[in-house]
Amino acid sequence: xxxxxxxxxxxxxxxxxxxxxxxxxxxxxxxxxxxxxxxxxxxxxxxxxxxxxxxxxxxxxxxxxxxxxxxxxxxxxxxxxxxxxxxxxxxxxxxxxxxxxxxxxxxxxxxxxxxxxxxxxxxxxxxxxxxxxxxxxxxxxxxxxxxxxxxxxxxxxxxxxxxxxxxxxxxxxxxxxxxxxxxxxxxxxxxxxxxxxxxxxxxxxxxxxxxxxxxxxxxxxxxxxxxxxxxxxxxxxxxxxxxxxxxxxxxxxxxxxxxxxx
Numbered sequence: 001x002x003x004x005x006x007x008x009x010x011x012x013x014x015x016x017x018x019x020x021x022x023x024x025x026x027x028x029x030x031x032x033x034x035x036x037x038x039x040x041x042x043x044x045x046x047x048x049x050x051x052x053x054x055x056x057x058x059x060x061x062x063x064x065x066x067x068x069x070x071x072x073x074x075x076x077x078x079x080x081x082x083x084x085x086x087x088x089x090x091x092x093x094x095x096x097x098x099x100x101x102x103x104x105x106x107x108x109x110x111x112x113x114x115x116x117x118x119x120x121x122x123x124x125x126x127x128x129x130x131x132x133x134x135x136x137x138x139x140x141x142x143x144x145x146x147x148x149x150x151x152x153x154x155x156x157x158x159x160x161x162x163x164x165x166x167x168x169x170x171x172x173x174x175x176x177x178x179x180x181x182x183x184x185x186x187x188x189x190x191x192x193x194x195x196x197x198x199x200x201x202x203x204x205x206x207x208x209x210x211x212x213x214x215x216x217x218x219x220x221x222x223x224x225x226x227x228x229x230x231x232x233x234x235x236x237x238x239x240x241x242x243x244x245x246x247x248x249x250x251x252x253x254x255x256x257x258x259x260x261x262x
């Protein structure tokens with residue numbers, strides 16, 4: 001029997017990565033073995049490629065157990081419901097989300113860009129004394145789950161969805177003279193940095209947490225890019241921390257660049 005390379009557990013669902021060329025029979029046998037060895041798993045799916053596109057969606061196929069792709073997942077004292085095929089969610093970022101709680105001060109107003117089903121927004125709102133967290137996401141299906149998750153976590157008074165393209169949303173908020181104390185940017189792998197929009201919604205003292213992807217040796221050039229984007233719009237910034245927020249491939253990382261607008 002072919003062995004599965006690895007699998008991720010999200011709630012009661014296991015998502016398996018198989019080596020190329022694995023037969024249907026081998027996949028089915030592997031799925032049944034996973035369910036037998038782990039009684040908490042009720043559904044086994046297999047991954048048909050990585051997250052792709054601007055909406056960061058992936059495709060899975062059903063293998064065994066209950067026929068569902070909807071997850072109920074618990075993390076950092078919060079609960080999240082989402083569909084694996086139409087909403088991005090990474091359990092590997094649980095520690096990042098927890099760390100972000102410590103970055104928020106009492107009475108801060110926080111903006112989370114690229115919020116997905118709102119895990120950053122909800123974890124931060126529940127764990128900190130932020131007065132309000134604004135949650136922005138382009139994906140309409142993810143926003144529907146975001147609304148459900150805000151209600152599930154009893155945060156309707158402290159988390160507000162601001163759905164849509166961040167370029168348009170930022171202009172609308174800026175036109176209303178809205179500025180934030182904290183801006184979190186857990187970006188997908190896109191060419192646009194969207195720092196222009198973040199600076200548009202910043203003021204003196206705004207703390208920005210910018211995520212990007214790069215080779216380990218290119219980290220310094222990412223920091224220089226952030227400084228250059230600030231210069232372009234006439235903003236002065238101070239880099240506070242640069243960290244590896246997780247390995248995503250050999251010698252390639254998700255980085256986080258923390259800085260303050262001066």
